[in-house]
Each structure stands twice: as C-alpha cells, then as structure tokens.
Amino acid sequence: MPPSTSDVAGSPASRHTVFVALRSPLGIVTSLALVALAFFAIFGPMIWGGTAAVADLTQLSAKPSAEHLLGTDAGGHDVLAQLLSATQLSVVTAILATLIGVSVGVALGLLPTVAPRWMARTVNGVLGVTLAFPALLLAIVVSIVLGVGAVSVTVAIGLAMAPAFARLTQTLGSSVAGRDFVAAARILGVGRFRILTRHVLPNVRDPLIVNASISAGTALVAATGLSFLGLGVQAPRYDWGRMLNESLDGIYVNAAPSLGLAAAIVFAGVTFALLGENLSRAFGLHPPARRLRRHPASSTDAVVPLHVTDDPVLRVRDLRVSTPRGTTWATPVRGVSFDVGRGEIVGVVGESGSGKSLTCMAVAALLEAPLKVAASSVHFDGTELAVDGRVSDRTSTSLAQHLGTRMAFVFQDPSTSLNPAVHVGTQVAEVGLLHGGLRRKDAHDRAIDRLNAVRIPDAARRARRYPHEFSGGMRQRTMMAMGLMSKPALLIADEPTTALDVTVQREVMSLLSEINEVNGTALLLVSHDIALVSSFCTRVLVMYRGAIVEDLSAEELAAGCAQHPYTRALVEAVPHLEAEPGTEFATIAEDVEFPTEPVRSRS
Ligand SMILES: Nc1ncnc2c1ncn2[C@@H]1O[C@H](COP(=O)(O)OP(=O)(O)OP(=O)(O)O)[C@@H](O)[C@H]1O
Numbered sequence: 001m002p003p004s005t006s007d008v009a010g011s012p013a014s015r016h017t018v019f020v021a022l023r024s025p026l027g028i029v030t031s032l033a034l035v036a037l038a039f040f041a042i043f044g045p046m047i048w049g050g051t052a053a054v055a056d057l058t059q060l061s062a063k064p065s066a067e068h069l070l071g072t073d074a075g076g077h078d079v080l081a082q083l084l085s086a087t088q089l090s091v092v093t094a095i096l097a098t099l100i101g102v103s104v105g106v107a108l109g110l111l112p113t114v115a116p117r118w119m120a121r122t123v124n125g126v127l128g129v130t131l132a133f134p135a136l137l138l139a140i141v142v143s144i145v146l147g148v149g150a151v152s153v154t155v156a157i158g159l160a161m162a163p164a165f166a167r168l169t170q171t172l173g174s175s176v177a178g179r180d181f182v183a184a185a186r187i188l189g190v191g192r193f194r195i196l197t198r199h200v201l202p203n204v205r206d207p208l209i210v211n212a213s214i215s216a217g218t219a220l221v222a223a224t225g226l227s228f229l230g231l232g233v234q235a236p237r238y239d240w241g242r243m244l245n246e247s248l249d250g251i252y253v254n255a256a257p258s259l260g261l262a263a264a265i266v267f268a269g270v271t272f273a274l275l276g277e278n279l280s281r282a283f284g285l286h287p288p289a290r291r292l293r294r295h296p297a298s299s300t301d302a303v304v305p306l307h308v309t310d311d312p313v314l315r316v317r318d319l320r321v322s323t324p325r326g327t328t329w330a331t332p333v334r335g336v337s338f339d340v341g342r343g344e345i346v347g348v349v350g351e352s353g354s355g356k357s358l359t360c361m362a363v364a365a366l367l368e369a370p371l372k373v374a375a376s377s378v379h380f381d382g383t384e385l386a387v388d389g390r391v392s393d394r395t396s397t398s399l400a401q402h403l404g405t406r407m408a409f410v411f412q413d414p415s416t417s418l419n420p421a422v423h424v425g426t427q428v429a430e431v432g433l434l435h436g437g438l439r440r441k442d443a444h445d446r447a448i449d450r451l452n453a454v455r456i457p458d459a460a461r462r463a464r465r466y467p468h469e470f471s472g473g474m475r476q477r478t479m480m481a482m483g484l485m486s487k488p489a490l491l492i493a494d495e496p497t498t499a500l501d502v503t504v505q506r507e508v509m510s511l512l513s514e515i516n517e518v519n520g521t522a523l524l525l526v527s528h529d530i531a532l533v534s535s536f537c538t539r540v541l542v543m544y545r546g547a548i549v550e551d552l553s554a555e556e557l558a559a560g561c562a563q564h565p566y567t568r569a570l571v572e573a574v575p576h577l578e579a580e581p582g583t584e585f586a587t588i589a590e591d592v593e594f595p596t597e598p599v600r601s602r603s
Pocket residue numbers: 323332350351352353354355356357358359371
C-alpha cells in the first residue's frame with residue numbers, strides 16, 4: 001500500500017525543518033486541514049453525538065433543509081450530525097491500522113538482519129507471496145477470517161499493509177547497512193540488535209514516517225470500503241462506510257447524504273496525503289518546491305580580479321554559488337573572480353568549506369539544481385558559459401561536447417569517480433566515442449594508448465579489468481587518462497592526491513606536471529598542502545569563507561611575502577622538519593576570525 005520512495009534514506013530531519021515546511025502555503029493549508037480533522041475526531045461525538053442519536057420520526061429520509069443540512073436517514077436521524085460524530089471512529093480505525101501495519105512491517109523488514117538464515121529466508125518468501133496480492137483483497141480475506149466488526153477490520157487492514165512496509169524497511173535498511181558508519185560500528189564490536197536500533201532505524205525513519213502518513217489516508221479509504229461491504233462496524237454503531245452503504249438506497253431521491261459522506265472521506269484522505277507531502281519536503285525526500293526569497297544580487301566590488309592574465313584560458317568574473325537553506329539562500333561562493341593563463345599552473349588553497357570545490361565544479365558546469373550558479377562571466381577557451389548572469393550546466397550538447405574535449409576534471413576520491421560495473425578501458429574509450437567522434441575500435445586503441453601514457457602497467461590487459469581491481473593511484477591515473485583522450489586546454493584537479501600515499505602522490509604530481517609541459521594544458525589544482533602548492537604552481541589563489549582573499553605568485557608564498565593575515569596563518573601552520581623537538585605545531589584556532597577583505601599582491 002505505501003507508495004514507493006527513494007531507496008536511499010535521507011538524513012534525519014530536525015524539528016526546525018518540519019516547522020519550515022509547515023510555514024509554506026501548502027504547509028498552512030495542511031495544518032488547517034489537520035486541525036479541523038483532529039477537532040471533528042476528538043470532539044465530534046461529544047458535540048454532535050446527542051443530536052445524531054435523536055430519531056425524528058416525522059422526518060424520515062427527509063431532503064436537506066435549514067434544520068437538517070444534509071437531510072435525514074431512513075430512521076429520521078440527522079445525517080450531518082452522524083457524519084461529524086462518526087469522524088472519530090473512521091479516523092481512529094485508519095490510524096490504528098497504520099500503526100499495526102508500520103510496527104509489524106518494520107519488525108518483519110528488520111527480522112532477516114538479526115534472525116537465523118532459515119528464518120530470514122522463510123520471512124522473505126512469505127513477504128514475496130503476500131506482496132503479489134492486492135492489499136485490499138488481502139484485507140478482505142483477513143477480515144473474513146477474523147470475523148466482522150471494527151476491530152477485525154482494523155487488524156485486517158494493518159496486516160495487509162505490513163508486507164509493503166516490510167519490503168520498504170528492507171530496501172532502505174540494506175542501503176544504510178552498506179554505509180561506512182555501519183561497517184565502523186561492526187569493527188567496534190557493536191551487536192547486531194544495537195546496530196539496527198542505533199544506526200539503521202534512525203536513518204530509515206524519515207521515509208517510513210512519510211509513507212505511514214500517506215498510507216493512513218489509504219487505510220481510511222480501505223476501512224470505509226470494508227464497512228461499506230458490511231464487514232466493518234455493525235449496527236447500532238456507525239462509521240462513514242456504513243452510512244455510505246445506507247445512503248445509497250435513497251441516492252436518486254436524496255443525493256445529499258452520499259455527497260456529504262464522499263466529501264468527508266476525500267477531505268480526510270487528502271489531509272493525510274498532504275501531511276505526507278509536507279513531511280517529505282521537510283525531510284528532503286524530494287526536491288524543494290518552496291518559494292525562496294529573491295536570489296542575492298551581484299556584489300559589484302568582487303568583479304575586479306586581484307590578478308589579470310593577458311591570455312587567459314579561463315576567465316571568471318563574480319562567480320557566485322548559492323544553495324537553498326530554509327526559505328532563504330546561503331552563498332558558499334560569494335563573488336569569485338580570477339584568471340588562469342594558457343599553460344599556467346594555478347593552485348587553490350583554503351580551509352575546509354571555503355568553497356574551493358564548488359568554485360571548480362561551477363566553472364566546469366557540473367553543479368545542478370537546487371544549487372544556483374551565477375556570474376557576470378565565465379569564459380573558457382573561446383566559449384562564454386554565463387548567459388544572462390546564469391552559468392549553464394551541461395544540458396546543452398554542444399557545451400557538453402566542448403567541455404568534454406577541452407576541459408578535464410580529476411576528482412578527489414578515485415574510488416567513487418569510476419563506474420564499478422564497467423571495464424576501465426571501456427570507460428576511458430567512452431570519452432573518445434562521445435566527444436572525439438572516434439569509432440569503437442579507434443576509441444579502444446586510443447584508450448590503451450592513454451592508459452600507457454599515464455603509466456598503467458600492461459595497459460592492454462588491465463583495460464579489461466574493473467575499477468576495484470585497480471589500486472587508488474591507478475584509478476586516479478585512469479581519471480587522468482580519460483581527461484587526456486582529447487587535448488584539454490585546462491585540467492582541474494580537486495585534491496587529486498588526498499586519498500593516496502606519499503609515493504603515489506609524487507607519481508601523480510609528476511604526471512600532472514608532464515601533462516602541463518608536453519600538452520601545454522593549464523592546471524587548476526585544489527590542495528590543502530601549502531608546501532606542495534608553492535613548489536608546484538606558478539600562482540596561488542587563497543580562499544576564505546567563499547571568496548578569494550589573496551592572489552599571489554608561488555615565489556611570494558614560498559618567501560613568506562603573503563600579506564593577508566589568513567594566508568600568513570596558513571603558511572605558519574605548515575610543520576617544519578627543522579623545528580626544535582617538543583615544539584608545538586602551529587594551528588589555526590577554530591574561533592579566530594580573519595578579515596574577509598581581499599589584499600592585492602605586491603607584484
Ligand atoms: N551540493 C551542495 N549543496 C549544498 N551545500 C554544499 C554543497 N556542496 C558543498 N556545499 C557547502 O558549500 C561550502 C563549500 O564547500 P566546498 O566543497 O566547496 O568546500 P571546500 O573548500 O572544497 O572544502 P574541502 O577542502 O573540505 O573539500 C561548504 O559549507 C559545504 O557545506
């Protein structure tokens with residue numbers, strides 16, 4: 001019964017995000033509908049129960065009037081009063097059935113993880129069979145077995161919902177169980193049950209809650225349907241289903257009772273669905289549709305770069321990256337301007353979170369919604385990527401083709417950059433097929449040539465291997481081989497050596513240097529390693545809090561001529577081998593605030 005959701009659990013939402021979602025127009029409508037439904041469910045029998053019980057024998061099956069807005073039933077009872085006081089039974093049945101469905105479903109879904117293998121297999125088999133039946137049919141069969149009445153209908157609907165929740169829990173749980181933090185807990189010796197309750201359940205909680213609230217609406221309709229068929233509430237008690245059944249006899253004479261009941265059922269069902277929709281937005285399970293405040297305007301003072309290059313391969317002016325945060329925008333990259341000359345090697349340094357990766361991804365047109373990338377200009381190798389202040393993503397084929405051949409990107413983590421299910425050689429050759437217009441055989445030959453060029457030993461044989469059969473350094477070099485399938489004018493390397501050991505680091509850096517010298521490819525190198533950047537690059541951009549605060553030559557940096565206090569603190573924090581034994585390493589304290597005003601270098 002629950003609708004499917006993404007099999008990747010979102011991160012647990014905070015109470016704040018739920019309130020933010022409920023403050024949107026849709027959230028306000030949902031809150032009002034929920035309050036109304038809760039009011040009728042709690043106070044309905046108290047306020048209208050007495051009136052509903054009065055039988056006016058002078059007005060049997062009467063049409064709507066000022067006294068009886070929806071008319072009366074065959075026994076002379078006021079239909080509107082009955083409808084309002086029956087809200088409680090209908091809503092409570094739906095909620096209890098959902099609770100049963102979720103509890104039994106979650107327990108069954110998690111059981112295979114802790115139970116012996118034979119039991120897990122049996123549970124999975126039974127779940128598979130029950131899922132093959134429509135849930136409503138299953139509920140009818142179970143309620144016939146349990147006997148007629150409100151309680152048996154509630155249990156029947158709950159049990160019929162359970163298999164779908166069990167499968168959902170299994171799917172979500174297995175995606176979480178494969179994550180590193182669960183492996184870490186296992187290594188620490190945490191027991192299976194504790195892993196389930198402490199690590200798995202909290203991470204699958206949000207999608208389960210969303211599905212439960214949507215399913216409550218379905219349960220309400222199912223309970224009404226079973227009562228309509230005579231399996232649910234029995235006389236003298238009544239719920240919406242039983243009332244609907246009785247109202248149908250006189251529908252051609254007086255349609256008002258049936259229409260009123262249908263409206264009540266639709267209202268309650270839609271309210272539960274809206275609640276699910278709002279929770280889903282609050283938990284970030286689908287893209288936000290909230291109305292955001294105006295996108296922040298351009299800051300003209302950031303347009304002028306700190307250093308201008310005569311023949312830039314990349315010219316960036318006032319680049320801003322914004323991300324939705326609540327109902328407003330956060331701007332992790334705030335007006336960045338810089339040039340990279342042809343054949344130049346430019347380093348980007350800065351604290352974690354200063355916006356280095358976002359800047360690189362933005363100029364490579366790799367960022368997508370909900371992130372917004374704006375700039376007055378991003379000019380790369382003869383092509384302007386900023387149109388009307390917006391930097392395009394790679395949706396245009398000609399742009400994707402241009403960037404695919406002229407700009408290469410080497411990511412930080414070589415293990416996640418390659419498709420684990422496709423041979424390495426095929427992945428490298430694909431670039432030639434897609435962007436180089438090569439035939440399959442030529443693309444394959446060129447891929448092997450490029451793998452040789454990045455010094456993958458026995459490249460022809462290894463091209464038929466999967467990425468997991470490669471070492472970290474080989475995977476990183478494979479990424480470079482992909483970039484070298486054409487002759488890129490710029491190679492962006494985002495911390496290309498962070499995940500590698502020092503020997504492999506040196507190999508990768510010398511390969512980058514060779515690519516620069518042989519092909520004249522400009523390099524934009526993001527790194528935390530000031531020593532590496534000042535020895536390898538010609539110029540260094542220092543980023544702090546989403547802006548470039550200093551742009552200086554590598555010699556100036558190495559000679560200790562940096563002027564910005566943040567750059568100086570970064571340089572001072574580099575450990576020196578000649579330091580006195582026992583001397584404490586200099587670090588940048590977390591609470592230190594540096595000026596965000598940029599400084600101009602002396603050259
Ligand atoms: N996809 C995203 N959506 C929303 N915010 C993001 C996204 N990616 C990064 N951020 C935020 O933008 C800021 C800058 O991130 P970025 O990855 O550019 O930092 P960085 O300088 O490269 O850090 P590190 O050196 O740790 O890789 C951070 O606060 C980060 O939380």
